[in-house]
Amino acid sequence: MNDCKILVVDDEVRMRKLVKDFLIRQGYDVIEAGDGEQALDLFFEDKDIALVLLDVMMPKLDGYETLKEIRQYSQVPVIMLTAKTDEKDELKGFELGVDEYIAKPFSPKILVARVDAVLRRSGVTGDAVLEVAGIKVDKSAHQVFIDEKPVDLSFKEFELLVYFLENKGIALSR
Amino acid sequence: MLVMLGLIFGTFLLLFVAFRILLPPIYEGHKISTLTNIYKSLNELSDTSSDFSDDIVSLSSGSNMEILVTDNEFQPINSTSMDSTYMSARLFGYYTGLFNEEYKVLRTKDQYRIQTSTDKARGLRDLEMWGQLDNGGWFLVRTPVEGIEEAAKIADSLLLAVGVFVFIIAIAIIIITSEQISTPITQLTALSKRMAALDFKARYDGPSDTETGILGENFNKMSSQLEQTISDLKVANVELQKDNEKKTRTDEMRREFLGNVSHELKTPIALIMGYAEGLKDNVADDPESREFYTEVIIDEANKMDAMVKKLLTLNQLEFGQDPIRMERFNLTALIKGVVSKMQLSIKEHEATVSFPYDHEIWAWGDEFKIEEVVTNYLSNALNHLDGQRKIEIRTIEEGKLVRTSVFNTGKPIPQDDLSRIWEKFYKVDKARTREYGGHGIGLSIVKAIMDGHNQKCGVTNYSDGVAFFFDLEASQPL
Structure with missing residues (x-):
């Protein structure tokens, strides 16, 4: 439908698979990363990535650090996924330049709808x-x-x- | 001190005034009575004889008097005076009233008159008595007043001298005694000031037999009581602070624990919710995918169940609701039992488990809980197995203790994590832990069990692997 490439970063394989399945059904291309470092490698390798779904709690490089790195070079839309529900954490995410914030547990359908909305708003899929x-x-x-x-x-x-x-x-x- | 000095001074002033005012009349009274007695004696003497000059000499000698006795013609008969003619002339003069010299009558009787007079010729004041005796003869007795006044003056100066002397001595005595009284009081005052400033080293150490001594002893008692009370209070305060800190720590731990649990549960819940939604929305449209989705849901639910069970175990251990039951048991047999129970898992991990021993070892402990410890160590070893995929269990006797160690080949634990692996929910590798279904609780359970046994447990890194161990008290076989 819209062939956008989405990078899903989560250390939990089953979570990645679930999100991937839902996004593919919606017509997105999905590439996966198991930690922050891998995510950065993939992100800078592939210039077509339209959106990043980023988990916060990850080994090696956590979501915040990964986001900081990405933001130094790119304004790509980023949606954060986290089990942390602290307002402080949420605020930290937004200060670092997050576009959406989704708390675990979440409904995959809503997640996909948010992805659509963020992409539209950022004008990537937005038809004139x-x-x-x-x-x-x-x-x-x-x-x-x-x-x-x-x-x-x-x-x-x-x-x-x-x-x-x-x-x-x-x-x-x- | 001033009061006492005033009192002494007053006493002397009073004495002085008394001397000045009271002495003359008293002296006069005394002289008058002497004169009266002399008159009586003269009367008696003149009755018995005409010549009694020896007798009047003895009369006058005791009292410094001049006596003149005349006949009725005022001719001197007996006299102690050197100038009896002059005296008789005075007597005549008094009698006739022609005598113009001034005199003051003190007392008048029928037979005599007592008076003071001033003899201008001699320039002296005299006390005189003159009159008529029963036999018709006349008499004149006189004594100089100067004597009295002189005596009074001498008495005055004596009094003054004695007064000054006594006054000086009194001052000295007062100073000394007041020193004796006030010095301990000054000491006590200084002491009470220090005691008021809660200086418990301040002690009264003077004699204890005086009033100030008793006061000082009471000060000491008061001070030690105060010290005791304050130290009690301080102890209570410290305990209270400790309790408070403990409570704060407990609260923090509880909050942290709840945060950890909810976080730990969120991932499986999110997965179960998501996969269930996937099934419902037909995201998984082929039977294989549906099978996978269902399996994930079941597996995640199982993980949650296992975690809750482990948490309950840990909770019971930590709050002492599941006390350690010490008994003698065959440690070798227990380890063999655990290994054979986990045979399936060992095969799955393609591990080689060796447990060399030359004789059976018995130990003191809670057999059921030690089995849990061994199971935990062994499953940890399997989950972190790498390299040559070897696991080696050993029991080493060291004096009264027996140390059981479980070694597995693989990556050593990073130095930073070594001390934290016993903490609840602490995971060295989060993703790996979740993969094999761990929650970071197993080692906390081990630690709680070994703490309950009052024995050590620990971990040692090797270049090619990691060894976990625990100690138990060795025992004789049953």
Whole structure:
């Protein structure tokens, strides 16, 4: 469907397999790494990686350190997976430049939906024109059409509409 | 001190004033009575004889008096005076009242008059008595007043001298005695100040037979009581602090433990949830994948179950709810039993287990729990087996102790981890531990069991492997 390459980093083989299975079903390409060092090696080898799913607690190099390394060279979207639920840890992740934060245990379906959303938001898969139920949004031209007729929207309204369309099917919090 | 000096001074002042005011009248009274007696004697003498000059000499000699007795014509008959004519002239003068010299009458009776007079010719003041005797003759007795005043003056100066002397001595005595009283009090004051500052080395060490001594002894008692009480309080305080620290530590440990447990459980729960969702959503669409998904769910559930069981065991051991039952048992047979029970796992790991021994060894301990220790060591050895894939179990007798060691070939444990491997949930290699289903609890259980036995357990790194050991008290065979 969209042939994006996703790097899944987790020291737990079964977790990697589960995430991989779900992502492949969604049409993504998946490469795996068992620790932070391996993840960095793979990341710098392969320039096509569109998103990194990063576990925090890993041997050799933990998720935070790996993220720091990646952020020095790349603004690739990163979603962190962790069993740590401390707000402090979460904040640390965001300070280091994480795009999403998912706490274990999680639903793989939600994980996949988040991956979709992050990719769309970052513009990797984001088509310039979104079309849902007769509503057509041209993001690059900032124009909205309903049944091919242009509609005037304020900037906020436009942003909100785009956000809703991009997160279609996901329960959103305020 | 001042009060005492004042008292002494006052006493002397009083004496001085008394002398000055009271002495003359008392002296006068005394003289008057002497004069009265002389009059009586003269009357008696004149009755019996006309010449009694010897008798009046003896009368006058005791009291420094001049006596003149005349007949009724004022002609001197008997006299102790050198100038009896002059005296008789005075007597006549008094009688006739012509005598113009000043005099002061002190007492007047029918027969005599007592007076003081000033003799201008001699320039002296006299005390005089004159009158008529029963036989009609006249008499005059006089004594100089100067004597009295002189005596009074001498008495005054004597009093002053004695007074000054006594005063000086009194001051000296007061200073000495007050020193004796106040010195210990000054000492006690200094002592009480030190005691108030909780200086328990301060001790009264003077004599204990005086009042201040008793006070000092009481000070000492008070000080030691205070010291005792304060030291008791301090001990209680330290205990309280220790308790507090212990409580804080326990709380911290509990929090850490809960954090570890929940973290430990999160991975299997996440896997079970995820794989179940995968099955439901048909992510695994072929039978093989479905089989794999189901197996993962069952396996993760089993791991959780094993972990909970181990935690319960550890908890019971640590809180002493599962006490050690000491008995004599055959250690060699126990180890052989464990090895044969784990035969399947040994084959799976392609391990060679050797247990050389030349005679059976018996030991004191809780057989069931020691079996758990050996099982733990052996399964750890299998899980970390590498290289030549050899495991060697030995029992070595060292005096009263018997040391059991389990050696496996493989990678040595990193130095930093060596001391921490006995901690709950501590894993040297997290991924590997999870792979074989460990939770980092096994060695904590071993440690708890060996602590319960009051024996050592430990680990030694070798270049080609690792050996874990534990000690037990050796015993005679049953």
